[in-house]
Amino acid sequence: MYAILTDDPGLARAGSGDRTYYFVESVDGTTNEPLEGAVASVACWGDTATVEADPERAAVSADGTRATPDSEGHQWGTVCPTDPDYRTDLLERLEELEGDVRLTTLGFPGESFCYCDRCDRQFEDSGYDDRTAWRSAVITEFVADTATRVDGELTATLYPDPYPGHLQERAGIDVRALAAHVDGFLVPLCSPGYETTYWVESLARGFVAELEGLGVDLSIQLSAAEIEPERLAEITRKLEEHADEIVYGTSPDDADTARETIDRLREKSEVPA
Ligand SMILES: [Zn+2]
Numbered sequence: 001m002y003a004i005l006t007d008d009p010g011l012a013r014a015g016s017g018d019r020t021y022y023f024v025e026s027v028d029g030t031t032n033e034p035l036e037g038a039v040a041s042v043a044c045w046g047d048t049a050t051v052e053a054d055p056e057r058a059a060v061s062a063d064g065t066r067a068t069p070d071s072e073g074h075q076w077g078t079v080c081p082t083d084p085d086y087r088t089d090l091l092e093r094l095e096e097l098e099g100d101v102r103l104t105t106l107g108f109p110g111e112s113f114c115y116c117d118r119c120d121r122q123f124e125d126s127g128y129d130d131r132t133a134w135r136s137a138v139i140t141e142f143v144a145d146t147a148t149r150v151d152g153e154l155t156a157t158l159y160p161d162p163y164p165g166h167l168q169e170r171a172g173i174d175v176r177a178l179a180a181h182v183d184g185f186l187v188p189l190c191s192p193g194y195e196t197t198y199w200v201e202s203l204a205r206g207f208v209a210e211l212e213g214l215g216v217d218l219s220i221q222l223s224a225a226e227i228e229p230e231r232l233a234e235i236t237r238k239l240e241e242h243a244d245e246i247v248y249g250t251s252p253d254d255a256d257t258a259r260e261t262i263d264r265l266r267e268k269s270e271v272p273a
Pocket of ligand 1: 118
């Protein structure tokens, strides 16, 4: 299956793939009206606008660093995942959506987050000895609550690190626990132009191993920027045996590339008469 991911409503409506992912909530805090039939892509705790309006809501590390776009290693602001009002509002917005939903910026924004007073208190009261296990429980519980509110398929985006245990340490993402609540995982392996590609296949294979036996789909997201359609098709062919779906991140500038790539792939896969 081939899909496109875009924040452009015109491209989303054109529907050049089998499925369209459309940004309904982005990490900068902007929102778009959902489009019927498109997978609604929703940034969970990545929300620069909220963090800028109220910096106290940003997740904070043990050394006091706030997860804001101007902190090193952060490209956007991240709200603390135990912020109760934010969680409630987010779940309400997810419940209002119709059809399929993809969650992005799921989890804590790094290994050293979050050490706000509320997180410290909740961890102490949780009965967990291990903070990593407690963080995973927080995220898993949120995804479980989301799953009961979403009527279509639920897809969770994963940071592209398939090494066992890394996602849990980094973000509080326990893939095995989440698999019970989602239909699939989406892994962005994006690099404009793809000068080298060995890492794309290595990471895809790593996720195949990580997800084996869990009964969930694997979608791989590729970038359609600064690349010729034939080369993007070539990369796709190498990945197809590992993934259930290839998603092309697309803007109006490279919409033709994504469309042509999908056309080429479909032509080749048709059995000659
Ligand atoms: Zn916190």
